[in-house]
Amino acid sequence: MTAPHNPRFAWLTDPGDRGLAIMLLAPLALLVTLIVVYPVLRLFYTSLFDHSLTSGLPPRFVGLQNFGLMLDDPTFWTTLKNTLLITLVTVPGALIMGLAMALMANMPFKYHWPVRLSLLIPWALPLAFAGLIFAWFFHSEYGVVNDILRRFGFQPVIWFNSPGWSMTAICLTVIWKTSSFMALILLAGLQTIPRSLYEAADVDGAGKLRQFWEITLPLLRPAIAVALIFRTITALQTFDIPYTMTAGGPGGSTATLAMYIHQNTVSFLDLGYGSALAVVMFLxxxxxxxxYLRMIRARG
Structure with missing residues (x-):
C-alpha cells in the first residue's frame, strides 16, 4: 500500500520550472550573500564609525563624518585624480592593443597557436611580478628602455624622478599587463562571428577595412562592453603595479586610491576612514x- 499523497509537499516532487529554478539558484544566492553582500554591508557599517586600532578606544559612531573628512583631505583628491587618470589612459589603451592582438590571433593561418599562447603570458603573470619586471625595464641606469634610447641616439630618461615620467611608465606597464585580458575576451567574441558574413562581403566586393567597420565591430560590441566593464573596474582598483614600481612616489604623485586605502587600514590601522575610502571606490x-549597462541597453 502506498502512502497517501500530501499536497503540502507536492512542490518538492513536482516543483515546476519556476520552483526548480529557485531550488537550483538558492545555494548560489546564499554563497553570493556570504562572500559579497555581507562584506559590502559590513564595509558601509564600519565607515560610519571612528574606529582606530591605535587609539585604544572602542569604536564610536560618527555617522558621515569620515566622508566629510575626505572633502578637506588633499591626499584623497590626489589619489582619486591619479586613479581616474590611470583609468582614462589604460582602459582605451588596453582596448586598442587587445583588439589588435585578438584580430591577429583570429587570423586563419595554420600555426596561430603561438600567438594565442602569447596572449596568456601577460595575463598569467602576477601583477606585483609585472610591476617589478617593468621597474627594472625603466631603471635609469641599467634599464632596457634607456638602453634602447641610447642606441637610437636619444638621451636616457630618469623615469621615476618626476611625476609625469613615473605615471607614463606605470600606464605603459598597466596597458601591457591588461591588454591580454581584453584580447582573450575579444577573441572569444570574434570566434562567434560567422565566417559566411565575410564570404558574402567578399562576393559583394567589400574590402577588409569595410568588413571590419561593417561586420566585425558591430557584432563585437557585446564582447567589447563586457571587457570594458571588467577592465574599468580593475583600473579603478589599481594597486599592485604602482605600489611595486614607485610605491606612490615621487612625493605621492603616483599613489592611487587603493594604495591610500591600504595605507589607512594596514599602516595606520584606521579602519573607519579606510572603510569610508573603500566605500567611495565601491560606489x-x-x-x-x-x-556601461545603460549604454548596452540603449544600443540594444
Whole structure:
C-alpha cells in the first residue's frame, strides 16, 4: 500500500520550472550573500564609525563624518585624480592593443597557436611580478628602455624622478599587463562571428577595412562592453603595479586610491576612514557598471 499523497509537499516532487529554478539558484544566492553582500554591508557599517586600532578606544559612531573628512583631505583628491587618470589612459589603451592582438590571433593561418599562447603570458603573470619586471625595464641606469634610447641616439630618461615620467611608465606597464585580458575576451567574441558574413562581403566586393567597420565591430560590441566593464573596474582598483614600481612616489604623485586605502587600514590601522575610502571606490565601480549597462541597453 502506498502512502497517501500530501499536497503540502507536492512542490518538492513536482516543483515546476519556476520552483526548480529557485531550488537550483538558492545555494548560489546564499554563497553570493556570504562572500559579497555581507562584506559590502559590513564595509558601509564600519565607515560610519571612528574606529582606530591605535587609539585604544572602542569604536564610536560618527555617522558621515569620515566622508566629510575626505572633502578637506588633499591626499584623497590626489589619489582619486591619479586613479581616474590611470583609468582614462589604460582602459582605451588596453582596448586598442587587445583588439589588435585578438584580430591577429583570429587570423586563419595554420600555426596561430603561438600567438594565442602569447596572449596568456601577460595575463598569467602576477601583477606585483609585472610591476617589478617593468621597474627594472625603466631603471635609469641599467634599464632596457634607456638602453634602447641610447642606441637610437636619444638621451636616457630618469623615469621615476618626476611625476609625469613615473605615471607614463606605470600606464605603459598597466596597458601591457591588461591588454591580454581584453584580447582573450575579444577573441572569444570574434570566434562567434560567422565566417559566411565575410564570404558574402567578399562576393559583394567589400574590402577588409569595410568588413571590419561593417561586420566585425558591430557584432563585437557585446564582447567589447563586457571587457570594458571588467577592465574599468580593475583600473579603478589599481594597486599592485604602482605600489611595486614607485610605491606612490615621487612625493605621492603616483599613489592611487587603493594604495591610500591600504595605507589607512594596514599602516595606520584606521579602519573607519579606510572603510569610508573603500566605500567611495565601491560606489565608483558601481557607477561605471551602471553606465556601461545603460549604454548596452540603449544600443540594444
Amino acid at each position: 565608483l565601480s558601481m557607477l561605471v557598471t551602471v553606465l
